[in-house]
Amino acid sequence: MATDPNNKRNPNRPQIVSWNIPSKLEDYLPYPHAPSGVLIEGHANWRLEKPIVDCVACKNCGTCELLCPDAAIFYEEVASAKSAKSIAIDYELCKGCGICAFECKFNAIKMEKE
Amino acid sequence: MAIQKFLSGNEAIAEAVKLAKPAVIAVYPITPQTTVVEKLADFVANGELKTEFINVESEHSALSALMGASAMGVRTFTATSSQGLLYMSECLHYAAGGRFPIVMMNANRAVALPWNIFGDQRDSLSQLESGWIQLYAENAQEAFDLTLSSFAIAENHAVALPVMLNVDGFALTHTYEPLNIISQEDADKILPPFKPFFEMNLEKPLSLGFSAGPRDNTAFKQHQINGMKAAAKLINEKFGDLVDAYKLENAKYAIITLGSISGLVRDVIDELQSDGVKVGLLRLRSLRPFPEEELRSALANFKTVGVLEKNLSVGAENAVAKEIKSALYGLENAPQVLAFSGGLGGRDISANEIKDIISKIIGGEK
Ligand code: SF4
Ligand code: SF4
Numbered sequence: 001m002a003t004d005p006n007n008k009r010n011p012n013r014p015q016i017v018s019w020n021i022p023s024k025l026e027d028y029l030p031y032p033h034a035p036s037g038v039l040i041e042g043h044a045n046w047r048l049e050k051p052i053v054d055c056v057a058c059k060n061c062g063t064c065e066l067l068c069p070d071a072a073i074f075y076e077e078v079a080s081a082k083s084a085k086s087i088a089i090d091y092e093l094c095k096g097c098g099i100c101a102f103e104c105k106f107n108a109i110k111m112e113k114e
Numbered sequence: 115m116a117i118q119k120f121l122s123g124n125e126a127i128a129e130a131v132k133l134a135k136p137a138v139i140a141v142y143p144i145t146p147q148t149t150v151v152e153k154l155a156d157f158v159a160n161g162e163l164k165t166e167f168i169n170v171e172s173e174h175s176a177l178s179a180l181m182g183a184s185a186m187g188v189r190t191f192t193a194t195s196s197q198g199l200l201y202m203s204e205c206l207h208y209a210a211g212g213r214f215p216i217v218m219m220n221a222n223r224a225v226a227l228p229w230n231i232f233g234d235q236r237d238s239l240s241q242l243e244s245g246w247i248q249l250y251a252e253n254a255q256e257a258f259d260l261t262l263s264s265f266a267i268a269e270n271h272a273v274a275l276p277v278m279l280n281v282d283g284f285a286l287t288h289t290y291e292p293l294n295i296i297s298q299e300d301a302d303k304i305l306p307p308f309k310p311f312f313e314m315n316l317e318k319p320l321s322l323g324f325s326a327g328p329r330d331n332t333a334f335k336q337h338q339i340n341g342m343k344a345a346a347k348l349i350n351e352k353f354g355d356l357v358d359a360y361k362l363e364n365a366k367y368a369i370i371t372l373g374s375i376s377g378l379v380r381d382v383i384d385e386l387q388s389d390g391v392k393v394g395l396l397r398l399r400s401l402r403p404f405p406e407e408e409l410r411s412a413l414a415n416f417k418t419v420g421v422l423e424k425n426l427s428v429g430a431e432n433a434v435a436k437e438i439k440s441a442l443y444g445l446e447n448a449p450q451v452l453a454f455s456g457g458l459g460g461r462d463i464s465a466n467e468i469k470d471i472i473s474k475i476i477g478g479e480k
Contacts, residue, residue: 021329028333030341031213031274032326033185033312036319041327 009092010076016092039092043070047096049111053087057108060087064100064109073100116294123254123286126293127193127219127279128153130261132163133301136217137188137308140168140179144198145231146283147221151193173198177205177216184214185322187310189265192216195283196223196237203241209276210245210338212323213311215268216276218246219261222373222424223283224459232460233283234424235373239401239433245338247277247345248402250372252358254291257281262296263353266305272344274311282374282424284460346403356405358397359412361387365394367475368419368449370438372398375422375456375463382468393472401434406441413442416449420475422468424457 009015017037022028034040064087065073072095076088089100101109121129128150131139139158143151157163166183170176173194180190194202199220209216220238224230238248247267251257257279264277281287296304314320326334349356358376361383362368371379376397383395396412396419398405413419421435430436435453442448454471456463 022333025333025336028330028337030337031312032211032324032334033314033320033322034324036321038321038324040324040330 010074010088010090013074013090043072043093043095044091047094047114049096049098050091050114051089051094051096051098051100051109052112053089054108054110055086057106058087059106059108060085061105063103063105067103068094068100069097070095116296116300119293119295120290121254121293121295122149122288122290123251123257123281124149124221124288125153126254126258126291126295127261127281128157129295130258131191132157133296133298134189134191134217134262134265134305135163136165136191136265138166138168138180138183138190139192140170140176140183140190141192142170142173142176142194142198144173144195144221146223146233146287147193147195147198147219149287150219150221173202174205177202177209177218180216181205181209181212181214184216184310185212185312185314185320187308187313187315189269189308190214190216191218193219193221195221196225196231199237199241200225203244206241206244206246208323211334213274213338213341214276215265215274215311217261217264217268217279218276219257219279219281221283221287222280228459230459231283233285234458234460235280235282236425236458238278238280239423239425241278242401242433245275246402247273247275247342247400248280249277249400250280250398251286252374252376252397254286254289255293257286258293258295260353262301262304263349267345267348267353269308269311270344270348271309271311273341273348275338275341275345280373285374342403346400346405349400349403354399355408356398356400356403357408357412358399360395360397362394362396362412365392366415366417367393367472368396368413368416369393369468369472369475370396370398370419370421370434372401372423372434375424378463378465379422379468382465382472386469386472391472391476393475398434401437404437404441409438409441410445413449414445415447418450418452418475420452420454420471422454422456422463422471424455426455426458
């Protein structure tokens with residue numbers, strides 16, 4: 001298990017540790033506990049639709065961040081504006097449930113077909 | 115050096131837990147386990163046992179708290195009975211699948227309805243498939259010894275499974291026996307300090323209890339099976355065998371028991387054998403791991419065996435009898451297996467009833 005060097009993730013987010021599907025029993029962990037960051041079951045491939053944030057409509061209210069069941073929504077620093085932060089979605093963790101889009105009072109999240 | 119004490123089964127278990135020095139005990143009182151909790155609380159209050167003693171609000175929480183504690187790399191203990199065990203049921207599977215080496219004493223008691231607080235074995239036998247090691251003690255001394263053994267078995271890295279030590283409610287938990295209580299020094303030899311199989315800490319955080327879907331789930335279960343096999347080997351090598359045979363050498367018929375009733379069955383067998391009746395006893399000390407090989411070799415040449423369990427499978431043959439039949443299946447001239455329920459809701463099983471059962475075994479009738 002190793003951190004993927006090609007994985008350009010926000011350094012403040014949990015890093016994903018790559019996990020090769022074992023081909024034989026001995027290569028499996030003997031217990032269902034892995035070093036943090038290993039996603040035995042990735043969520044990304046569950047998605048039929050993915051949430052897209054409209055940064056103009058978004059009021060930064062934080063509702064979606066609070067309600068996302070998979071903690072896939074976070075505040076990201078905006079490169080162009082110092083100390084400004086905007087909502088971002090971690091698509092490695094997002095499972096496409098659509099709760100964020102449903103709960104946003106400002107229609108700032110749209111679900112788009114994958 | 116051992117000292118002699120006159121103790122109840124529950125007090126004996128509390129003494130053994132004190133010697134095992136678990137770092138965390140999370141427990142909810144329930145008859146007939148309560149005096150284990152009381153005694154342990156006394157030990158903590160008077161400074162004899164240094165442990166984090168968590169008075170949880172339910173059995174479900176007791177086991178959940180211990181999974182957390184165990185993940186942090188410490189020795190853990192709980193105790194329960196009957197409805198409490200069933201309330202834990204979800205966590206039982208969780209703890210075994212998570213390979214948390216928790217030790218739990220279960221005071222065997224009937225399950226409701228009708229409401230009943232007395233001893234039988236329906237509680238633990240209904241949880242055979244939870245993945246826990248299940249041991250059954252015959253008397254308070256064995257309960258004491260097995261408590262220490264249970265920690266050593268659970269914490270062995272090849273095993274890494276939780277252990278449920280079953281002790282007949284009231285018959286063992288509340289009756290007094292003179293006991294040999296070993297010294298702390300000897301206990302430490304049987305049970306070295308806990309070395310975790312895996313460990314959660316802030317420097318090396320773990321994603322605890324991840325999900326494993328259709329592709330991977332079976333592999334984790336296969337690891338659990340291997341843990342059970344290692345437990346069978348370890349118990350047979352170091353902790354007194356999965357089965358306990360009594361006067362089976364010249365017998366053609368056997369009665370199979372688990373728990374405290376075995377004592378009375380021994381007396382009946384003594385009497386009957388002195389009259390020339392060829393009946394012996396096979397007591398199951400462990401139901402998980404199930405002693406399949408041991409049963410096949412011990413009972414190969416028997417005509418009929420009867421299984422007496424304080425249990426009832428409504429609408430099917432009793433659980434233990436069924437498993438024994440399955441263990442003996444395929445043997446040439448495999449013995450006939452008869453199932454007997456007894457002791458339900460604490461109902462006494464008399465010596466005469468045991469004689470009745472034995473004559474049915476010999477007569478080959480149900
Ligand atoms: S709920 Fe809507 S408005 Fe609020 S932060 Fe999320 S996307 Fe922006
Ligand atoms: S779709 Fe669901 S999982 Fe994805 S960001 Fe929205 S709430 Fe979170």
